[in-house]
Amino acid sequence: MTAVLPARLLNLPEHYDLAGTLSGLAVIRNDPTVRVTAREAWWVTRTPDxxxxxxxVRSGGTLTAEAFGAGAAWLLERADAIAGLRDDLSSFASVAGRHEVVRRLARTHQGWRMPASGLVFHHLLPAILGQKVTYQEAYRSYRAILRHFGEPAPGMPDMPVPPAAEAIAATPYYVLHPFGVxxxxxxxxxxxxxxxxxxxxxxxxxxxxxxLVSLPGIGPWTAAEVVRASHGDPDAVSVGDYHLPNTVAWALAREARADDRxxxxxxxxxxxxRGRVCRLLMAAGIGAPKYGPRFQIRSFARF
Known part of the structure; x- marks a missing residue:
């Protein structure tokens, strides 16, 4: 397996965390198009090319980027942004210091950056599948769609290439229904x-x-989930999330329940x-006391 184009070498800032950063490309946990370890990461996508x-591959203070497939040149040109190296953290230390919990988490995860893929539909697909359903439902549907529409990734055939937008647009509803959508x-x-x-x-x-929000069925939650990954927006807050208001309220004010306001x-x-802070709080596993009803896992494929 050899990349067609020369590799690109990227200098890393101190404390850079490859796994913590590249996991931000996954709108849905365990996204099959993302694979990361402390020293190595793969990301599969469908570029304009x-x-x-x-x-x-990380080695000390250097990150080597190589790419495969028709989109290789496009990916290498954006490799620094995808690796979160265009993320501006210069003002975050003073902002994080406004609350002890955030200050502590910012120090613990000081190597995290916000990746910016430069692609919208790649992240929009799992974000829409995640609307108003449990993680298990969304993940099951996403995996089924990747299996149905996907193709083996260049240079990494055991990972799937996400479907082309044109293929999804031309697909009638009855094809998606058995996938739980x-x-x-x-x-x-x-x-x-x-x-x-x-x-x-x-x-x-x-x-x-x-x-995004000009399209019927897409609101602020979906838009925020997308632009954090597509544009590396550190301020994007997923308004309308089922758990996030309670997490934020418990972490910052010791209030067990809160609404979006x-x-x-x-x-x-x-x-x-604000989006960076939310990511830190969620990653830390901070959760408000649990009581009340939970979402039920349903199977639309049976209906």
């Missing part, structure tokens, strides 16, 4: 796939959010890095 695989999410997914080219032309995170109020001192 075609399928491609990006491979990172009910009509509402299926219609949202197919509309988004039909508009994928326009979504990819977004000039920055704010523009991407505007374009209260969550945003507590996050306001961290404006500019």
């Amino acid at each position: 075609g399928p491609g695989t990006l491979h990172f 009910e009509q509402r999410r299926a219609d949202t997914l197919r509309r988004a796939a039909d508009r994928a080219a326009a979504l990819e032309r977004a000039v920055d995170a704010a523009d991407a959010v505007r374009r 209260r969550m945003l109020e507590l996050l306001e001192p961290f404006r500019g890095h």
Whole structure:
């Protein structure tokens, strides 16, 4: 297995965490298109030039990037952004110091960066599948879609290339139904796939959010989940999340329950890095006391 193009060498900042950073490319946990360890990472995607695989290997303070497939040149050009090396952390230390919990987590995970893939639809597919369902349901649907539409990744044939937006847009609902995707999410997914080219032309995170929420079925939660990975937006907050308001309220104010309004109020001192703070809190496993009903796991394929 040999990359067609020369490898690209990237200098790393002190304390850089490859696994912690590249895991930010996964909108859904255990995303089969992402594989990371402390020293090595693979990411498979569909670039404007075609399928491609990006491979990172760390050695000391250097990260070697090599790429495979039709999208290799595109991936190598963006390798530093995908590795989170364009993320600006210069103001975060002072912001994090506004709360002891955030300050401690920022120090513990000081090597984390926000990756910016430069691709919208790659992350939009699992984000839509994750709307208003449990993680298990979303993951099962995502894996089924990757198996149905995907193809072996260049240079890494045991990993799948995500489906082309055109293929999803042309797929009738009855094909998606056995994968556990009910009509509402299926219609949202197919509309988004039909508009994928326009979504990819977004000039920055704010523009991407505007374009995303203009589509029926896509709200602030989905948009935030996408732009954190596509544009490395450190301020994107997943408003409408089932657990996040309680997590934020418990971590920052020892309040067991909160709504989105209260969550945003507590996050306001961290404006500019609110999404980064949320990621730190979630990764730390901070959770409010659990009581009340939970989402039930359903199988739409049976209906």
